[in-house]
Every structure is written in structure tokens, then in C-alpha cells.
Amino acid sequence: MSGIGTGYDLSVSTFSPDGRVFQSEYAQKAVDSSGTVLGMCCKDGVLLAAEKLEISKLLEENSNRRTFPIDKHAGAVVAGVSADGRAIVDRAQGEASNYKSMYGDAIPGSVLADRVASYVHVFNLYWYVRPFGVCTMLASYDHNGPQLFMIDPAGTSHKYYGVAVGKGRQGAKNELSKLKLADMTVKEAMFAAAKIMHQVHDGEKGFELELAIVSDETGRLFKRVGKAELQEVEAAAKAAIEAEDLDMSD
Amino acid sequence: KEKKRSEGRGNRPRVDSLRPLSRRLRHLIYRFVRNTMNACARGRAVVSTNDRAQSGDQHAHTDQPVSLGTTIMAACYKDGVVLGADSRTSTGSYVANRVTDKLTKLSDHIYVCRSGSAADTQNLSAYVIWFLEQHSMELGKEPEVLTAAKLLAKLAYENKSALQAGLIVAGWDEHRGGQVYSIPLGGTMVETKFAIGGSGSAYITGLVDATFREGMTEDECRAWVQRSVTHAMSRDASSGGCVRTVAISAHGVRRDFLEGDKLPL
Numbered sequence: 343m344s345g346i347g348t349g350y351d352l353s354v355s356t357f358s359p360d361g362r363v364f365q366s367e368y369a370q371k372a373v374d375s376s377g378t379v380l381g382m383c384c385k386d387g388v389l390l391a392a393e394k395l396e397i398s399k400l401l402e403e404n405s406n407r408r409t410f411p412i413d414k415h416a417g418a419v420v421a422g423v424s425a426d427g428r429a430i431v432d433r434a435q436g437e438a439s440n441y442k443s444m445y446g447d448a449i450p451g452s453v454l455a456d457r458v459a460s461y462v463h464v465f466n467l468y469w470y471v472r473p474f475g476v477c478t479m480l481a482s483y484d485h486n487g488p489q490l491f492m493i494d495p496a497g498t499s500h501k502y503y504g505v506a507v508g509k510g511r512q513g514a515k516n517e518l519s520k521l522k523l524a525d526m527t528v529k530e531a532m533f534a535a536a537k538i539m540h541q542v543h544d545g546e547k548g549f550e551l552e553l554a555i556v557s558d559e560t561g562r563l564f565k566r567v568g569k570a571e572l573q574e575v576e577a578a579a580k581a582a583i584e585a586e587d588l589d590m591s592d
Numbered sequence: 593k594e595k596k597r598s599e600g601r602g603n604r605p606r607v608d609s610l611r612p613l614s615r616r617l618r619h620l621i622y623r624f625v626r627n628t629m630n631a632c633a634r635g636r637a638v639v640s641t642n643d644r645a646q647s648g649d650q651h652a653h654t655d656q657p658v659s660l661g662t663t664i665m666a667a668c669y670k671d672g673v674v675l676g677a678d679s680r681t682s683t684g685s686y687v688a689n690r691v692t693d694k695l696t697k698l699s700d701h702i703y704v705c706r707s708g709s710a711a712d713t714q715n716l717s718a719y720v721i722w723f724l725e726q727h728s729m730e731l732g733k734e735p736e737v738l739t740a741a742k743l744l745a746k747l748a749y750e751n752k753s754a755l756q757a758g759l760i761v762a763g764w765d766e767h768r769g770g771q772v773y774s775i776p777l778g779g780t781m782v783e784t785k786f787a788i789g790g791s792g793s794a795y796i797t798g799l800v801d802a803t804f805r806e807g808m809t810e811d812e813c814r815a816w817v818q819r820s821v822t823h824a825m826s827r828d829a830s831s832g833g834c835v836r837t838v839a840i841s842a843h844g845v846r847r848d849f850l851e852g853d854k855l856p857l
Contacts, residue, residue, distance in 0.1 A: 444746070445727065445738075446741070446742030447736065447738055447739065453730055453731060456730065
């Protein structure tokens with residue numbers, strides 16, 4: 343089995359003898375070492391959450407944006423190289439706007455995901471560019487219902503009920519699989535997401551949680567969860583974690 | 593010697609370099625230039641039919657654009673929409689086709705009524721049929737009526753100086769049910785419960801306003817459309833022939849043909 347430094351990993355336009363494109367896999371590694379990012383598709387909306395690891399103590403709050411609106415009814419969260427993420431979000435915003443002006447209606451989630459995936463894939467074909475080191479999660483809520491898609495650095499797009507990427511993805515996926523997302527509301531999911539984030543966060547450095555939702559409650563508009571509500575949810579989540587710890591240590 | 597310029601002869605282009613020519617030749621040139629400029633602005637044949645008719649040209653009538661001087665309409669009923677049109681295509685005073693089908697299918701559940709220049713509307717329809725087919729592949733399902741209307745309106749607006757097309761898009765989709773969109777000459781798009789268009793529609797504006805009811809059954813709506821188009825055909829010289837209707841709903845599409853001698857008048 344080929345590994346690092348065996349010459350097939352220098353360019354994204356090269357296959358290895360066992361049929362792998364190493365550069366795409368290395369791009370995925372960039373995502374795996376970033377802060378945890380969650381997506382949950384509930385019965386009345388979609389929730390996106392990002393664990394923003396502290397870059398610097400001098401950083402202004404909310405300056406390190408990770409969730410972005412794509413259109414009124416859709417938004418995205420990025421995991422991995424933030425700069426790459428912004429480029430993809432830019433493109434997604436352009437696609438959504440172009441679709442609306444051509445076809446007169448808001449872009450359906452599946453079409454948006456297809457377009458972003460095609461765009462990301464292009465950067466896996468040519469030697470003169472490098473792949474995006476980003477996993478993009480797209481949330482949308484239109485007459486087709488709430489939808490959650492994830493596009494990985496290779497350009498593959500899938501539809502999910504719940505998905506987690508980044509450092510704490512193993513623990514997060516475990517917790518997510520215990521939840522019955524199709525029966526939960528976004529409000530309940532916010533609490534669950536905060537709890538999972540605090541549980542899987544590892545390291546002495548703190549982190550900032552960023553939540554964004556599009557649900558019936560927000561009038562099917564994509565919005566970031568405000569500071570007050572966020573603090574409430576986080577406090578409840580931390581309390582629940584402590585209570586569990588107490589139970590376990592008895 | 594100063595030659596007096598005659599006044600009040602209209603806006604002949606006054607070019608001094610033509611002065612040396614005889615008066616008759618000069619005026620012939622003025623008329624030709626004006627004609628050409630006007631014809632170019634309208635995209636028509638340069639030589640006017642009047643001149644050719646006067647000079648005994650047998651083929652003068654072929655210079656007239658083929659137009660759908662027409663009556664078209666569409667209306668929403670309980671479960672969907674009904675579209676209706678007359679069947680006359682005229683080239684000047686010659687009826688090129690007395691059994692025209694002006695109700696064109698854009699996709700399974702979306703049709704368009706065409707009025708104005710036959711060439712313009714046929715080509716616009718062809719573009720949109722292609723666009724909608726491509727779009728439905730990306731979408732993974734049937735296109736929506738709003739999309740078809742938006743595409744046509746975009747084409748109509750962006751090419752407004754070259755086109756003469758009055759369109760009514762109507763159909764049924766899962767998202768919004770039965771819809772009627774009117775796209776008149778400039779490229780506006782307006783959604784309404786019912787719409788009328790074409791030269792004959794002017795004669796029935798009062799009639800349709802007074803007799804339209806929301807929530808009719810398919811048969812009632814079809815009969816209403818047929819009666820209204822018949823009234824327009826009886827007064828408009830550019831409308832005539834028979835009445836074609838198309839009824840579109842979730843159940844499917846039904847075409848009807850009412851012969852010219854069986855019109856309800």
C-alpha cells in the first residue's frame with residue numbers, strides 16, 4: 343500500500359497504483375484536524391453548529407465567522423481551511439442568486455448542493471490548482487422541506503439527517519446516532535448540539551460555539567442564534583453534562 | 593440667386609449635397625432613406641408593400657410579416673387552468689393558416705398562448721422548451737410554471753427591441769397549483785387569475801371582466817373561454833377560424849377543438 347512520499351501524492355491529477363487520489367485525501371485531513379462542526383436536520387428545520395477554537399485571546403467576539411447565509415432560506419457552515427471555506431460560500435451565494443434571477447424561485451437544496459459539489463470537484467481535476475481543504479454543510483428549508491447536505495473536499499455531496507466532521511467527529515457521531523432527529527424540533531436539537539460540542543471538546547483552550555438555524559420558528563429564514571439564546575442553551579447543556587458526570591461517579 | 597426653401601413639407605432629410613440633382617430624383621432618394629431607416633428600426637423588409645403594389649409587383653404581399661393577429665386567453669378554474677385561442681395566422685390580408693395551433697406545449701403541464709409575430713413566438717417557445725428540459729434534469733422533477741414564465745419574460749425583456757411577442761403562460765404544478773402569467777410586449781410578467789391577449793382581446797375586455805367567476809369547474813371554464821374567444825373572433829378581422837382549448841390540471845391535459853361552424857354565437 344502506497345503511503346506518504348511515494349511520488350503519487352504530488353499532484354491531484356495523479357492516481358496511485360491502488361486507485362487513490364492522495365491530494366484529495368490530504369485535503370480531507372485538513373478538515374479532520376479543524377474544530378468540530380455539526381449538522382442536524384430536524385422535523386421543523388435544520389441546525390448547524392461550529393466549534394470555534396480560540397485563535398487568540400485578543401480576538402474580538404464573533405469576528406471569526408463560520409456560518410454564512412447563502413440565501414434567505416439557506417445557509418452554510420464550513421469546516422477546515424477557513425479561507426477556502428469563504429471562497430466556496432461566495433460561489434454558493436452566486437449560484438443561489440443566479441438561479442433566482444433565471445428561474446424566478448429560491449434555489450432548491452438539492453440543486454444548490456449539486457452546484458457546490460461540481461464546483462469543489464473541479465479543483466480535484468487539474469494539476470494547476472489544489473483541492474479545497476473544506477467540508478461544507480448546506481442547510482435549506484423550502485417547500486421541499488428541511489434539507490441538510492454535506493460536500494467533502496473531493497466534491498462528493500450527500501444528504502444527511504445528522505453529520506459531524508472535525509477533531510471530535512467520532513464522539514459526535516456516536517452521540518448523534520443516539521438521537522431521533524426526525525422527531526426532534528430545532529429547539530431541542532440546539533440543546534443537544536451544545537451538549538455534544540462541550541462533551542467532545544478537548545484541550546485546555548476554550549472555544550466559542552456558533553449556532554445557526556433555519557426553521558419554522560425563524561419563519562424559514564436562515565439566522566444565527568443570538569448571544570442571549572446561545573448563552574441560555576450552553577448553560578443548560580453544561581448543567582446537563584455536570585449532572586451526568588455526578589451520576590456516573592456515584 | 594437664393595432659392596427659397598419650401599416649408600411645411602414634413603421632415604425630409606435636408607442634405608445640400610443632393611441639391612444639384614433634379615427635384616424628382618432628390619425626393620425619391622429622401623423617401624428611400626426614410627423608408628430604410630424606419631424599416632431597419634422595425635426589422636422589416638426594406639421595400640414597402642405600397643410602392644410595390646403601385647408598381648404592379650405580384651409578390652408584394654410576401655413582404656408583410658406573418659402575424660398572429662389573434663385572440664388568446666387563459667383562466668384558472670378549481671383544479672387547474674384552461675387556455676384558449678382562435679386559429680388564424682395572417683400575412684397582411686391573406687390568411688396563411690386558418691387552423692393554426694397557438695397553444696404550444698412547453699412541458700407536460702405548462703402551455704403558452706402565442707400572439708404577435710409568429711416567427712418570434714415560435715422561436716421563443718423553442719428556446720424555453722429546451723431550457724425547461726435541461727432545467728428539469730438538474731431539478732430532478734417537472735419544472736414549475738413560474739420558471740417557464742420567468743424564462744420567457746427574461747427573453748422578452750432582454751430582446752424587447754427586436755421582438756413582437758405577446759404571451760400568456762399557463763399550467764399546473766405541485767407547488768402552486770394552477771397559475772396564469774401574462775407577458776405582454778415589453779417583457780413584464782404578471783400573475784393573474786385570468787388573462788387575455790392579442791388584437792381580438794380588446795373587444796372582449798368588458799365581457800370577460802363581467803362574466804369571469806373564480807372556482808369554476810373544468811367544463812364551465814372551457815365553455816366560458818370558448819364563448820369569449822368566439823365573441824372576439826366575430827368582431828376582430830385578424831381573429832377567426834376555430835377555437836382551440838387546452839385544460840391542464842393534476843389529472844392531466846385535455847385538448848379540445850371547436851369547429852368554426854359550431855361556435856356558440
